[in-house]
Amino acid sequence: LAARRDLREPPGAEVADYEEYTCLYDESWRDPEVRWLLSTVPSCMIFDDHDVIDDWNTSAAWQEQIRATPWWHERIVSGLMSYWVYQHLGNLSPAELAADPLYATVRAVPDGTEALRRSAAGADADPARTRWSYQRIFGRVQLLMVDTRAARVLPEGRRAMLDDGEAAWLREKVLADPSAYDHILIGSSLPWLLPPLAHDAETWNAALCGGSRGGRWARFGEKVRRAADLEHWAAFPDSFARFTELLRRAGSGPEAPATVCVLSGDVHHAYIAEPRWPDTVPGGAPESRVLQLTCSPLHNSVPRSIRWAFRFGWSGAGRSIGRLLIRHGRTEPSPVSWSRTGGPWFGNQLMTLTLRGRNSALTLVQAKSTFRNNLLVKVLERSLTKEP
Incomplete structure (x- = not known):
C-alpha cells in the first residue's frame, strides 16, 4: 500500500480502492491449503463486516459518521465491486447467471469496470436495489x-x-x-x-x-x-x-x-x-x-x-x-x-453436515500439529435427526 499512496492520509494502512481489495483477496486466498480447498470443494459464500470494514452497518450513528469521511464512498463501492467478482458470482446457479443483467453487461464489453461501479454505487445508495x-x-x-x-x-x-x-x-x-x-x-x-x-x-x-x-x-x-x-x-x-x-x-x-x-x-x-x-x-x-x-x-x-x-x-x-x-x-x-x-x-476446525434423505449427521474435526504431521482429529460425531 505504501508504494501506491501516502499512508499518512486516510484510510491509512487499510484498503482504499478496488485494486487494493484484489490484493487483499490474493493475500487471503494465497495460502496453499486455502487455494487447494477453494479449488476442490464447492462453496457458497456471503459477506460479513470484514469483507468491507470492521463493524460495517452497526448503527445509524456509525453510518452517518463514516459517510462524512472523504474516503468512504470509494471504499464501499470498491468493496461491493470486489465481492461481486470474487464471491457473489460463484454463489449463483447457471440459470441465475444467465439471467443476471449485470453479468451479461460485463461480459459484453472489453472492460466492465464502469458498469460494475455504477451497480455497486447503486447498491450502497439503495440496498433494496440489489x-x-x-x-x-x-x-x-x-x-x-x-x-x-x-x-x-x-x-x-x-x-x-x-x-x-x-x-x-x-x-x-x-x-x-x-x-x-x-x-x-x-x-x-x-x-x-x-x-x-x-x-x-x-x-x-x-x-x-x-x-x-x-x-x-x-x-x-x-x-x-x-x-x-x-x-x-x-x-x-x-x-x-x-x-x-x-x-x-x-x-x-x-x-x-x-x-x-x-x-x-x-x-x-x-x-x-x-x-x-x-x-x-x-x-x-x-x-x-x-x-x-x-x-x-x-x-x-x-x-x-x-x-x-x-x-x-x-x-x-x-x-x-x-x-x-x-x-x-x-x-x-x-x-x-x-x-x-x-x-x-476453539482452534482451527471444520464442521461437516451430512444429509441423506431425512437423516442428518454432524461431524467436527480440529487441526492438530505434531512434530511430524498436521492432522485433522475428529472431536464430534453426532446424529441430528429428531427421534420419533
Missing part, C-alpha cells in the same frame, strides 16, 4: 444464504436486520412448499443464538440506544455497542423475534422438514445451540429439530480471557446477569430459550 441473498437447491435440501449486513435498516425506532423486501423474500422461500424439502439450511454469517448473557447484553444495549432510559444512557449505549461489537440478531430484537417465529413455522406441520438449521460463523469458535419454545407459544413447538450450528474454521486466535467469557456466557451466573440487564433496559425477555448442546470448541 439482493445479495440467494437460494440453492440440492435435491431435497434448500439452502438460503441471507445478507445480514447490507440489508439492514439502521434508524433507531425502525432498526431491523433485514429490510422489508429482504424479510419478505426469506419468508416466501422458507414457507413456500413445506413438503418439498427434507432439510432447510439458513446461512447467516452472524449467529442467531448466542450465549444467553451475550444475547441479553445486546438486547439491553439496543433498548438503551433506542432511548428506553433517556438520552444520556442512549449515548452511553452507542459507545458500548461499537466498542463491544453488539450487532448480532439480538441487537435487533424485533428481527430476532420474527426470525425465531419463522423458524418455528418452518418446522411445524405434518409435512415439515426433518431439520431446520441456521449455519453461522463470526465468533471465532464453534458450538451447537438448540432452542426450546414455551408451551404457551401460539401454534406449538415445531416438529422439526431446529438448531444453531456455529463454526469459524479459519479464524483469529481467541485469548484465554475471551474463551472464559464465551463459556461464562452459557453459565447460570451469566444467565442471571443477563436477566438483570434485561430489567435495567426495560425490555422484554427473548420469546424462546435455548441451551448449548455442543462446545464451545
Whole structure:
C-alpha cells in the first residue's frame, strides 16, 4: 500500500480502492491449503463486516459518521465491486447467471469496470436495489444464504436486520412448499443464538440506544455497542423475534422438514445451540429439530480471557446477569430459550453436515500439529435427526 499512496492520509494502512481489495483477496486466498480447498470443494459464500470494514452497518450513528469521511464512498463501492467478482458470482446457479443483467453487461464489453461501479454505487445508495441473498437447491435440501449486513435498516425506532423486501423474500422461500424439502439450511454469517448473557447484553444495549432510559444512557449505549461489537440478531430484537417465529413455522406441520438449521460463523469458535419454545407459544413447538450450528474454521486466535467469557456466557451466573440487564433496559425477555448442546470448541476446525434423505449427521474435526504431521482429529460425531 505504501508504494501506491501516502499512508499518512486516510484510510491509512487499510484498503482504499478496488485494486487494493484484489490484493487483499490474493493475500487471503494465497495460502496453499486455502487455494487447494477453494479449488476442490464447492462453496457458497456471503459477506460479513470484514469483507468491507470492521463493524460495517452497526448503527445509524456509525453510518452517518463514516459517510462524512472523504474516503468512504470509494471504499464501499470498491468493496461491493470486489465481492461481486470474487464471491457473489460463484454463489449463483447457471440459470441465475444467465439471467443476471449485470453479468451479461460485463461480459459484453472489453472492460466492465464502469458498469460494475455504477451497480455497486447503486447498491450502497439503495440496498433494496440489489439482493445479495440467494437460494440453492440440492435435491431435497434448500439452502438460503441471507445478507445480514447490507440489508439492514439502521434508524433507531425502525432498526431491523433485514429490510422489508429482504424479510419478505426469506419468508416466501422458507414457507413456500413445506413438503418439498427434507432439510432447510439458513446461512447467516452472524449467529442467531448466542450465549444467553451475550444475547441479553445486546438486547439491553439496543433498548438503551433506542432511548428506553433517556438520552444520556442512549449515548452511553452507542459507545458500548461499537466498542463491544453488539450487532448480532439480538441487537435487533424485533428481527430476532420474527426470525425465531419463522423458524418455528418452518418446522411445524405434518409435512415439515426433518431439520431446520441456521449455519453461522463470526465468533471465532464453534458450538451447537438448540432452542426450546414455551408451551404457551401460539401454534406449538415445531416438529422439526431446529438448531444453531456455529463454526469459524479459519479464524483469529481467541485469548484465554475471551474463551472464559464465551463459556461464562452459557453459565447460570451469566444467565442471571443477563436477566438483570434485561430489567435495567426495560425490555422484554427473548420469546424462546435455548441451551448449548455442543462446545464451545476453539482452534482451527471444520464442521461437516451430512444429509441423506431425512437423516442428518454432524461431524467436527480440529487441526492438530505434531512434530511430524498436521492432522485433522475428529472431536464430534453426532446424529441430528429428531427421534420419533
